[in-house]
Amino acid sequence: MAVKMLVPAAVAGLFLSAAVGAPRAVAQQPASVASDSVFIQTANSVALLQVKLGKLAEKKGSSPAVVEFGHRMVSDYSKASQDLAGAAKQAAFPAPVLLRQHQQIFDRFNSMGRSSFDKAYMAEMVTQHSQEVQRLQQESQHGRVQSLKQLASAMLPDSQQRLALATETASSVGADVTASTTGAGQGSNGN
Numbered sequence: 001m002a003v004k005m006l007v008p009a010a011v012a013g014l015f016l017s018a019a020v021g022a023p024r025a026v027a028q029q030p031a032s033v034a035s036d037s038v039f040i041q042t043a044n045s046v047a048l049l050q051v052k053l054g055k056l057a058e059k060k061g062s063s064p065a066v067v068e069f070g071h072r073m074v075s076d077y078s079k080a081s082q083d084l085a086g087a088a089k090q091a092a093f094p095a096p097v098l099l100r101q102h103q104q105i106f107d108r109f110n111s112m113g114r115s116s117f118d119k120a121y122m123a124e125m126v127t128q129h130s131q132e133v134q135r136l137q138q139e140s141q142h143g144r145v146q147s148l149k150q151l152a153s154a155m156l157p158d159s160q161q162r163l164a165l166a167t168e169t170a171s172s173v174g175a176d177v178t179a180s181t182t183g184a185g186q187g188s189n190g191n
Contacts, residue, residue: 036145037093039135039152044084044096046132050077052098052106053121060109060117069125069169076162080155087151122170126177129163 050073057070085096098106109121136156143149170177 039139040088040093045099045102047077047081048098049102060114066118091145118173119175122175125166129166132159
């Protein structure tokens with residue numbers, strides 16, 4: 001009699017464990033798509049930040065190299081922002097907004113005096129672009145939404161060029177880029 005009761009209980013247990021295991025598999029997929037969502041939200045916010053900071057560099061920059069770099073950031077990231085916003089819309093992600101941490105970066109530079117702007121801005125640009133390269137590499141290799149993965153791959157070479165330009169410009173104005181580049185490699189997911 002005990003055996004007769006154990007068999008249905010074992011079968012019920014197997015069904016129950018299979019049913020409980022299924023939602024875990026389903027829950028894992030939204031988590032992977034969530035990383036795409038974080039990517040596109042962060043990338044959109046960074047693009048908006050770069051345009052705002054670039055305009056600030058055009059006004060506050062003392063060095064012609066910094067002013068020129070800022071101008072290029074406005075140009076490059078205005079286009080990137082359009083591409084990213086289109087990709088977000090196509091993948092049914094929210095419209096671009098400036099995230100709080102990026103607004104805080106802008107506020108810090110907006111309140112900064114002109115005399116200290118160039119070095120601080122260029123050090124920040126090396127950090128930001130280093131993190132961007134890492135984000136784009138991560139998304140292009142591990143993204144789940146194909147259109148975002150392709151966009152990240154397409155954006156990567158330009159981002160690498162901007163990182164090289166940021167590093168060169170930072171060096172030309174005497175910004176300490178060693179702390180920026182080593183710290184960027186240790187950041188948390190490029191935020």
